[in-house]
Amino acid sequence: MxxxxxxxxxxxxxxxxxxxxxxxxxxxxxxxxxxxxxxxxxxxxxxxxxxxxxxxxxxxxxxxxxxxxxxxxxxxxxxxxxxxxxxxxxxxxxxxxxxxxxxxxxxxxxxxxxxxxxxxxxxxxxxxxxxxxxxxxxxIPILRPIQESLSGDRITKVMGIVNGTTNYILDQMDTTGAAFEDALSEAQRLGYAEADPTADVEGHDAAAKAAILGALAFHAPFTIDDVHCEGITAVTGADIEAAAASGYVIKLLAIAEKFDGEGAVLRVHPTLLPRTHPLASVRGAFNAVFVVAENAGELMFYGQGAGxxxxxxxxxxxxxxxxxxxxxGTTVLEPSEPAEIVPALPIEKARTQYYIDMEVADEEGVIAEIARVFADHHVSIEAMRQPGIVSVDGEVDTDHDNGAVLQVVTHPAQEKSLAETVATLKALEVVRAVTSVLRVEIEQ
Amino acid sequence: MxxxxxxxxxxxxxxxxxxxxxxxxxxxxxxxxxxxxxxxxxxxxxxxxxxxxxxxxxxxxxxxxxxxxxxxxxxxxxxxxxxxxxxxxxxxxxxxxxxxxxxxxxxxxxxxxxxxxxxxxxxxxxxxxxxxxxxxxxxIPILRPIQESLSGDRITKVMGIVNGTTNYILDQMDTTGAAFEDALSEAQRLGYAEADPTADVEGHDAAAKAAILGALAFHAPFTIDDVHCEGITAVTGADIEAAAASGYVIKLLAIAEKFDGEGAVLRVHPTLLPRTHPLASVRGAFNAVFVVAENAGELMFYGQGAGxxxxxxxxxxxxxxxxxxxxxGTTVLEPSEPAEIVPALPIEKARTQYYIDMEVADEEGVIAEIARVFADHHVSIEAMRQPGIVSVDGEVDTDHDNGAVLQVVTHPAQEKSLAETVATLKALEVVRAVTSVLRVEIEQ
Missing domain, CATH: 3.40.50.720 (NAD(P)-binding Rossmann-like Domain)
Incomplete structure (x- = not known):
C-alpha cells in the first residue's frame, strides 16, 4: 500500500x-x-x-x-x-x-x-x-450517508430525482406548456443537455445511478442490467396537462425498493407525484434523494446535482x-458478508400505485364494467375521476357525443396484475383507448 | 488502544x-x-x-x-x-x-x-x-456530511430547525391560532415537550446544537457561550398573525454564519421565513438543516429530529x-491546524434582514420621517407595508382615527445599526410603539 x-x-x-x-x-x-x-x-x-x-x-x-x-x-x-x-x-x-x-x-x-x-x-x-x-x-452528500450514517439501520427504499437534464425538460413542459422537443432544444441551448441527449432522456444516466444507490443501500452487487429503465421521450404535453389537472406533476425518478423476503426492484421511469410531495418542488438542475430506513424513517437530501x-x-x-x-495508514478491509442476500427482481414484482387515463364510451354501466376488471385482477381502486368529455379530435366536447375521459388511481398493486388489468381493459368494447399508464408515488 | x-x-x-x-x-x-x-x-x-x-x-x-x-x-x-x-x-x-x-x-x-x-x-x-x-x-445524517463530505469545500453558513418541541409549538400557533401557553400544554400532553420545558423553549437546546454545527463547519473551538440565544417565549399570536399576513412564518432557527475575514456569528432566535422557503414547510417534530458551501452551493438535509x-x-x-x-486498527489522528482561524463574533456583528412592526401616527409625512431614520443609520429598506389601521384595543379600525400599522423589511444590515435604528424610531413622536423586531432569512 x-x-x-x-x-x-x-x-x-x-x-x-x-x-x-x-x-x-x-x-x-x-x-x-x-x-x-x-x-x-x-x-x-x-x-x-x-x-x-x-x-x-x-x-x-x-x-x-x-x-x-x-x-x-x-x-x-x-x-x-x-x-x-x-x-x-x-x-x-x-x-x-x-x-x-x-x-x-x-x-x-x-x-x-x-x-x-x-x-x-x-x-x-x-x-x-x-x-x-x-x-x-x-x-449532494448521499452515498456516504447511505454507506456510513445508515450502516446501523435497514434501508427499505431510495427514491430520487438524479438527472438534472430530464428534470429541467419536464419542468419546462409543466410550467410553460412546451412540447418535449422544444424543451429539449432549449435545454441544449442552455447547456443543460448534450448534443446527443440519449443517455439523459432515455434514462440511462438515471439507471446507472439507481444501480449504484441500490447496491449501496441493499449491500448487493446490482448493475445497470438490473434496472428497469423508461426514459421521458414518450411523455406528452397531454400527459402533463392531465396530471396537472389532477394535482400531479411528472418527474423522472430513480427508485430502488426492497420487498421483504423477496428482493429489490430497481426502476427508472416517469412518475406521477402529488404537487404537495417534497420531490415535486425540486426544480431545474437540482437533485433530491429520499431515503427510507426502518429506524431513521424518511430522510431527504437536496442540492445541486450537476455542474x-x-x-x-x-x-x-x-x-x-x-x-x-x-x-x-488505514487498510480498507474486505467487505463482510451482507446480513441478508437481496436479489434483483424483475419489474413485474414491483408494487406501486398507478394512474390510468382512458377514453371510454359515455354509456350507462361503463364505470361498473371497468371497476369489475380491476377487481377481477385484485387491483384496488383508490380514486376514479371523469374530468371532461373528449371529442374525436381531442378537444373537450360538452355534448357527450363521443365518449368520456376516465382517470383511475389504484392502491399499491403488483406491476404484473396491473399489466394484465390494462390488457383486459384495452380489449373491452367500452374502452376506446388507454391513453396513458403511469406509476404514482403518493407517500413521501 | x-x-x-x-x-x-x-x-x-x-x-x-x-x-x-x-x-x-x-x-x-x-x-x-x-x-x-x-x-x-x-x-x-x-x-x-x-x-x-x-x-x-x-x-x-x-x-x-x-x-x-x-x-x-x-x-x-x-x-x-x-x-x-x-x-x-x-x-x-x-x-x-x-x-x-x-x-x-x-x-x-x-x-x-x-x-x-x-x-x-x-x-x-x-x-x-x-x-x-x-x-x-x-x-438526520448532518455532522458526518459536514465533517467528511464537505471536507474539501469551505462552508459559509449552516442554518436549521434543530428543535422539534419549539417547531411543534410554533406550528400549532401558526395553524390553529393557539396561544404560546396552550400550544406548550398540548405539546406536553403529547410528550413532545418535557414537564420543565425551559431548555427547549428558551432555545438552550438549539444553542448547544448551533455550537456543535458551527464548531464542525468552521473548524473552530466554539462553545454554547459563543451562541447568542433567544427562545420563543416572547413570540405572541399577534407576531405570528402579522407575519402570516405578510406571507411569512416564524421558526426558531439555529444559525452559524461566517463573515469573511472577521469570524462567525452563532445565533438562535425566532426568525421570519417566507412561506416559500424550504425550511418554512418543515412541520412538527421534523428537523431540517441547510448548509451553504462555496463550491457545493446550497444543500438541505431533512428528517426526524427526535424520538x-x-x-x-x-x-x-x-x-x-x-x-x-x-x-x-485505525488510530484517529490529531486534528491538524485549521486552514484559517475563525473567531466567534458577538451578535452585534451579525448581518441579516429585519422585519419591524410599528404603530405610527396616521399623519402626512410620517413615512418620510421614518424612512429618514433608516437612511441615517445606513439601513436600507427592502419593503414597506401599511396593512391596516389599528384602534386602541388592537382591532382593525377603518376610520383611521388612532394610527396606522407600518411594517418594514430591511435589506441585510448589521445588527448594531439596526438596534440603533430601532432606538431612534422609538424616540420619534410619530412612532407610538415598535411592536416587534424580528430577524428574517429570505434567501435559501
Missing part, C-alpha cells in the same frame, strides 16, 4: 480536465493550503492527464502539469482522481491504480454501474480507498477522506 | 436506557447479526448502566445486562455508548473511556457544546474514535463506524 509520512506530500494524479476536472485542478493549485490542512498533511497535484493538451478549459491548467500519458501518471500518484467518464480507458486506469494500492476517487457512474462491485473487491484486496460520492447527485463547481466539492471531499485514510 | 481481532467479539457498554438507549439495546440484542455483519466482526452488548435497574423502559432489557456500576462497564468495553445526557457523570465517563483508547459514541449535545473540543483532543491523544451524529438532528427509534439509527450508525475503525 502507498503511504506517505506527514513530511512528504501526498501526490495526486488527475485524469480528465472537463468541467469537473478543471475545477478540481483549480482548487488543488489555488487552494493547496486549504486541502493540505484538511488532510493534515501536504498534498501536491503532480499531473493532469488529458487527450489534447491544447484544448480550451474552464480553468487554465499550468502547462507543466498537463500530460497525455495517463498510465505513467497513475504509476506515480498516491491518489488518483478519475474524471474521464465512460468505460475505457477509465476502468483499466482505476484498476491499475488500485492494484498499486493507490487511493482512487471517481465520479464515473457509467463505469461503477457496470464494474463497481469488481473494483470495490480489488480495492479491498489491496487495502486501497475507493470513493465515488460525485457519481450520484453532484454536490463543474458543485460536483468538484464532492470529488474534493472524497479526496480529503481518501488522503486521510492513507495518512493514517 | 483497544483492538479486537476478527475472531473475538467487540464488546459494547451502553450508558443510559432512556427512550434512545432502550432502542439501541433492543437492536444490539435482537439484531446482533445485522450489526455484526455491518461491522465485519461480531459485536456483543456486555452491559447497560442505569440508575435504577427496576425502572420501566420502552424495551425490557435482559436483567443480566443491567448494572448500576457505570465505571466498571466503561473499563471493560471496547466501545462505550453514552446516552445519559447532562454534564456529569457523562463527561467523566467519556473521558475515562477515551483515555483507555475505547471508542465512544454519544448523543450528548449539552456536554459537547461545553467540552466537545477538549474531548476530541483527548480522543486524538489516545487514537480513539469519538462520534456524535445523534447530538444534532436526530436521525427514541429514529435517533437510535444515528447512534448505531456511529457505532458501526467506530467499530470498523477499531477493527481496522
Amino acid at each position: 502507498t503511504m506517505a509520512s506527514a513530511a512528504e506530500p501526498l501526490t495526486i494524479g488527475l485524469l480528465g480536465a472537463g468541467s469537473v476536472g478543471a475545477q478540481v485542478a483549480r482548487t488543488l493549485v489555488e487552494e493547496r493550503d486549504l486541502i493540505s490542512a484538511r488532510v493534515g498533511a501536504p498534498v501536491r497535484l503532480i499531473g493532469v492527464a488529458v487527450r489534447d493538451v491544447e484544448a480550451p478549459r474552464d480553468w487554465r491548467i499550468p502547462g507543466e502539469l498537463l500530460t497525455t500519458d495517463a498510465e505513467s501518471l497513475v504509476d506515480q500518484a498516491d491518489l488518483v482522481i478519475e474524471l474521464l467518464g465512460g468505460l475505457e480507458p477509465a476502468g483499466a486506469l482505476i484498476d491499475r491504480a488500485l492494484r498499486r494500492g493507490a487511493g482512487v476517487v471517481t465520479g464515473n457512474k457509467a463505469l461503477l454501474a457496470v464494474r463497481g462491485g469488481e473494483l470495490a473487491a480489488t480495492a479491498a484486496e489491496t487495502g486501497a480507498p475507493l470513493h465515488f460520492e460525485a457519481s450520484v447527485g453532484g454536490a 463543474g463547481v458543485p460536483t468538484s466539492s464532492a470529488v474534493l471531499g472524497d479526496l480529503v477522506s481518501a488522503a486521510r485514510l492513507l495518512r493514517q | 483497544t483492538m479486537a481481532s476478527a475472531a473475538e467479539p467487540l464488546t459494547i457498554g451502553l450508558l443510559g436506557a432512556g427512550s434512545v438507549g432502550a432502542q439501541v439495546a433492543r437492536t444490539l440484542v435482537e439484531e446482533r447479526d445485522l450489526i455484526s455483519a455491518r461491522v465485519g466482526a461480531p459485536v456483543r452488548l456486555i452491559g447497560v448502566a442505569v440508575r435504577d435497574v427496576e425502572a420501566p423502559r420502552d424495551w425490557r432489557i435482559p436483567g443480566e445486562l443491567l448494572t448500576t456500576d457505570a465505571e466498571s462497564l466503561v473499563d471493560q468495553a471496547d466501545l462505550v455508548i453514552e446516552l445519559l445526557g447532562g454534564l456529569e457523570p457523562a463527561g467523566a465517563l467519556i473521558d475515562r473511556a477515551l483515555r483507555r483508547g475505547a471508542g465512544v459514541v454519544t448523543g450528548n449535545k449539552a456536554l459537547l457544546a461545553v467540552r466537545g473540543g477538549e474531548l476530541a483532543a483527548t480522543a486524538a491523544e489516545t487514537g480513539a474514535p469519538l462520534h456524535f451524529e445523534a447530538s444534532v438532528g436526530g436521525a 427514541g427509534v429514529p435517533t437510535s439509527s444515528a447512534v448505531l450508525g456511529d457505532l458501526v463506524s467506530a467499530a470498523r475503525l477499531l477493527r481496522q
Whole structure:
C-alpha cells in the first residue's frame, strides 16, 4: 500500500480536465493550503492527464502539469482522481491504480454501474480507498450517508430525482406548456443537455445511478442490467396537462425498493407525484434523494446535482477522506458478508400505485364494467375521476357525443396484475383507448 | 488502544436506557447479526448502566445486562455508548473511556457544546474514535456530511430547525391560532415537550446544537457561550398573525454564519421565513438543516429530529463506524491546524434582514420621517407595508382615527445599526410603539 509520512506530500494524479476536472485542478493549485490542512498533511497535484493538451478549459491548467500519458501518471500518484467518464480507458486506469494500492476517487457512474462491485473487491484486496460520492447527485452528500450514517439501520427504499437534464425538460413542459422537443432544444441551448441527449432522456444516466444507490443501500452487487429503465421521450404535453389537472406533476425518478423476503426492484421511469410531495418542488438542475430506513424513517437530501463547481466539492471531499485514510495508514478491509442476500427482481414484482387515463364510451354501466376488471385482477381502486368529455379530435366536447375521459388511481398493486388489468381493459368494447399508464408515488 | 481481532467479539457498554438507549439495546440484542455483519466482526452488548435497574423502559432489557456500576462497564468495553445526557457523570465517563483508547459514541449535545473540543483532543491523544451524529438532528445524517463530505469545500453558513418541541409549538400557533401557553400544554400532553420545558423553549437546546454545527463547519473551538440565544417565549399570536399576513412564518432557527475575514456569528432566535422557503414547510417534530458551501452551493438535509427509534439509527450508525475503525486498527489522528482561524463574533456583528412592526401616527409625512431614520443609520429598506389601521384595543379600525400599522423589511444590515435604528424610531413622536423586531432569512 502507498503511504506517505506527514513530511512528504501526498501526490495526486488527475485524469480528465472537463468541467469537473478543471475545477478540481483549480482548487488543488489555488487552494493547496486549504486541502493540505484538511488532510493534515501536504498534498501536491503532480499531473493532469488529458487527450489534447491544447484544448480550451474552464480553468487554465499550468502547462507543466498537463500530460497525455495517463498510465505513467497513475504509476506515480498516491491518489488518483478519475474524471474521464465512460468505460475505457477509465476502468483499466482505476484498476491499475488500485492494484498499486493507490487511493482512487471517481465520479464515473457509467463505469461503477457496470464494474463497481469488481473494483470495490480489488480495492479491498489491496487495502486501497475507493470513493465515488460525485457519481450520484453532484454536490449532494448521499452515498456516504447511505454507506456510513445508515450502516446501523435497514434501508427499505431510495427514491430520487438524479438527472438534472430530464428534470429541467419536464419542468419546462409543466410550467410553460412546451412540447418535449422544444424543451429539449432549449435545454441544449442552455447547456443543460448534450448534443446527443440519449443517455439523459432515455434514462440511462438515471439507471446507472439507481444501480449504484441500490447496491449501496441493499449491500448487493446490482448493475445497470438490473434496472428497469423508461426514459421521458414518450411523455406528452397531454400527459402533463392531465396530471396537472389532477394535482400531479411528472418527474423522472430513480427508485430502488426492497420487498421483504423477496428482493429489490430497481426502476427508472416517469412518475406521477402529488404537487404537495417534497420531490415535486425540486426544480431545474437540482437533485433530491429520499431515503427510507426502518429506524431513521424518511430522510431527504437536496442540492445541486450537476455542474463543474458543485460536483468538484464532492470529488474534493472524497479526496480529503481518501488522503486521510492513507495518512493514517488505514487498510480498507474486505467487505463482510451482507446480513441478508437481496436479489434483483424483475419489474413485474414491483408494487406501486398507478394512474390510468382512458377514453371510454359515455354509456350507462361503463364505470361498473371497468371497476369489475380491476377487481377481477385484485387491483384496488383508490380514486376514479371523469374530468371532461373528449371529442374525436381531442378537444373537450360538452355534448357527450363521443365518449368520456376516465382517470383511475389504484392502491399499491403488483406491476404484473396491473399489466394484465390494462390488457383486459384495452380489449373491452367500452374502452376506446388507454391513453396513458403511469406509476404514482403518493407517500413521501 | 483497544483492538479486537476478527475472531473475538467487540464488546459494547451502553450508558443510559432512556427512550434512545432502550432502542439501541433492543437492536444490539435482537439484531446482533445485522450489526455484526455491518461491522465485519461480531459485536456483543456486555452491559447497560442505569440508575435504577427496576425502572420501566420502552424495551425490557435482559436483567443480566443491567448494572448500576457505570465505571466498571466503561473499563471493560471496547466501545462505550453514552446516552445519559447532562454534564456529569457523562463527561467523566467519556473521558475515562477515551483515555483507555475505547471508542465512544454519544448523543450528548449539552456536554459537547461545553467540552466537545477538549474531548476530541483527548480522543486524538489516545487514537480513539469519538462520534456524535445523534447530538444534532436526530436521525438526520448532518455532522458526518459536514465533517467528511464537505471536507474539501469551505462552508459559509449552516442554518436549521434543530428543535422539534419549539417547531411543534410554533406550528400549532401558526395553524390553529393557539396561544404560546396552550400550544406548550398540548405539546406536553403529547410528550413532545418535557414537564420543565425551559431548555427547549428558551432555545438552550438549539444553542448547544448551533455550537456543535458551527464548531464542525468552521473548524473552530466554539462553545454554547459563543451562541447568542433567544427562545420563543416572547413570540405572541399577534407576531405570528402579522407575519402570516405578510406571507411569512416564524421558526426558531439555529444559525452559524461566517463573515469573511472577521469570524462567525452563532445565533438562535425566532426568525421570519417566507412561506416559500424550504425550511418554512418543515412541520412538527421534523428537523431540517441547510448548509451553504462555496463550491457545493446550497444543500438541505431533512428528517426526524427526535424520538427514541429514529435517533437510535444515528447512534448505531456511529457505532458501526467506530467499530470498523477499531477493527481496522485505525488510530484517529490529531486534528491538524485549521486552514484559517475563525473567531466567534458577538451578535452585534451579525448581518441579516429585519422585519419591524410599528404603530405610527396616521399623519402626512410620517413615512418620510421614518424612512429618514433608516437612511441615517445606513439601513436600507427592502419593503414597506401599511396593512391596516389599528384602534386602541388592537382591532382593525377603518376610520383611521388612532394610527396606522407600518411594517418594514430591511435589506441585510448589521445588527448594531439596526438596534440603533430601532432606538431612534422609538424616540420619534410619530412612532407610538415598535411592536416587534424580528430577524428574517429570505434567501435559501
